[in-house]
Amino acid sequence: MQFIDLAAQQARIRSGIEARIQAVLNHGRYIMGPEVEELEARLCAFAGARHCVACSSGTDALLMPLMAWGVGPADAVFVPAFTFFATSEAPALLGAVPVFVDVDPVSFAMRPAHLERAIEALQKRDASIYPLPKAALERSLTPRAAICADLFGQAARYEAILPIARRHGLMVLEDAAQSFGASRRGRKTCALGCHAAGTSFFPAKPLGCYGDGGAVFTDDGALAETLRSIRMHGKGRDKYDNVRLGLNGRLDTLQAAILLAKMEIFSDEIEARQQVAAWYVEHLSDVAGVAAPLVEPDCTSVFAQYCVLLPEGRREAVAAHLKQKGIPTNIYYPKPQHCLAVFAGLGYAPEQMPAALDASRRILALPFHPYMDRAATRQVAEALKEALS
Numbered sequence: 001m002q003f004i005d006l007a008a009q010q011a012r013i014r015s016g017i018e019a020r021i022q023a024v025l026n027h028g029r030y031i032m033g034p035e036v037e038e039l040e041a042r043l044c045a046f047a048g049a050r051h052c053v054a055c056s057s058g059t060d061a062l063l064m065p066l067m068a069w070g071v072g073p074a075d076a077v078f079v080p081a082f083t084f085f086a087t088s089e090a091p092a093l094l095g096a097v098p099v100f101v102d103v104d105p106v107s108f109a110m111r112p113a114h115l116e117r118a119i120e121a122l123q124k125r126d127a128s129i130y131p132l133p134k135a136a137l138e139r140s141l142t143p144r145a146a147i148c149a150d151l152f153g154q155a156a157r158y159e160a161i162l163p164i165a166r167r168h169g170l171m172v173l174e175d176a177a178q179s180f181g182a183s184r185r186g187r188k189t190c191a192l193g194c195h196a197a198g199t200s201f202f203p204a205k206p207l208g209c210y211g212d213g214g215a216v217f218t219d220d221g222a223l224a225e226t227l228r229s230i231r232m233h234g235k236g237r238d239k240y241d242n243v244r245l246g247l248n249g250r251l252d253t254l255q256a257a258i259l260l261a262k263m264e265i266f267s268d269e270i271e272a273r274q275q276v277a278a279w280y281v282e283h284l285s286d287v288a289g290v291a292a293p294l295v296e297p298d299c300t301s302v303f304a305q306y307c308v309l310l311p312e313g314r315r316e317a318v319a320a321h322l323k324q325k326g327i328p329t330n331i332y333y334p335k336p337q338h339c340l341a342v343f344a345g346l347g348y349a350p351e352q353m354p355a356a357l358d359a360s361r362r363i364l365a366l367p368f369h370p371y372m373d374r375a376a377t378r379q380v381a382e383a384l385k386e387a388l389s
């Protein structure tokens with residue numbers, strides 16, 4: 001069994017991909033060729049956002065808006081304690097201090113009420129209100145931004161996050177690396193009202209290219225202009241008129257071409273993902289001890305990963321049993337952010353973010369992709385049942 005079956009997808013659209021690649025080979029504009037703009041327009045229309053700036057990765061899609069906002073060492077940036085490292089790495093790269101906020105134990109998204117408490121704690125420099133990094137007690141930091149990760153494919157609760165951010169003057173960056181194509185209350189991710197959103201086109205993502213890629217979305221035209229400048233070494237009127245520090249942050253034309261071919265089937269694949277998830281729910285409902293992912297009412301998930309929670313202490317044996325049955329699994333993520341060695345200097349204790357810690361100990365990702373059939377989901381559920389019985 002495959003964990004993610006990119007070969008099945010390729011077999012379906014191979015001729016379309018080859019035609020797109022051929023077109024790039026013919027015109028030869030490998031950097032910022034016409035496919036990049038075509039893709040940006042297509043992604044804007046799909047998501048319902050005003051501006052899209054394609055870029056080199058999901059990580060740069062987070063870094064670039066933070067750079068545009070001038071986030072730096074005097075700033076605190078609130079990030080979820082349970083996410084992929086890039087969410088907290090991006091502000092830390094700019095010298096800002098990540099302030100961890102615990103997550104919802106079911107959706108794994110940043111908890112809005114905890115965000116509010118963390119902001120208050122930071123403003124009062126009082127860690128009895130909410131756990132704070134050492135740096136926030138030693139010096140005064142400005143609460144500048146919150147980055148919320150739409151973990152595993154479902155959007156965070158922006159309708160609750162945005163009013164809090166507005167009250168405290170924070171920018172909100174949606175980390176939609178795992179959620180492109182999902183929706184919340186009738187709107188698609190990357191167009192949920194945040195100041196900016198970044199997504200990833202890493203090959204295993206719901207919309208993936210054949211290398212690294214990403215995109216930033218925003219409704220703010222001035223920000224989009226700045227992002228276009230940052231993407232190309234801080235260019236001004238032309239690329240040798242550098243007006244700010246930037247990056248080599250462009251998306252390759254070839255990757256844009258591949259994404260355009262994949263856009264042809266993306267909506268169909270999102271539907272297939274819903275079907276696979278429904279089969280899993282049906283088969284897992286009868287496996288005691290396994291909590292299947294829950295999608296909130298009026299929301300859809302694209303299930304970038306299909307992660308279940310197992311009883312404490314059983315994960316390693318369950319994964320070993322599944323492996324023996326030819327079923328691959330993965331752990332996203334074995335360590336919460338506040339426990340990573342790179343952040344040891346922030347001085348957090350593991351128990352300070354209990355939901356993140358618990359998730360890191362009990363979570364297991366099962367095989368999931370749009371080309372999976374019902375029998376495969378049943379096979380996984382049966383193997384889980386045996387392992388837990």
Ligand SMILES: Cc1ncc(COP(=O)(O)O)c(C=O)c1O
Nearest residue numbers: 057058059084086149177200202
């Ligand atoms: C939540 C999250 N944020 C950011 C990223 C970074 O994306 P990329 O690998 O394209 O840099 C990822 C990629 O795995 C992710 O899962």
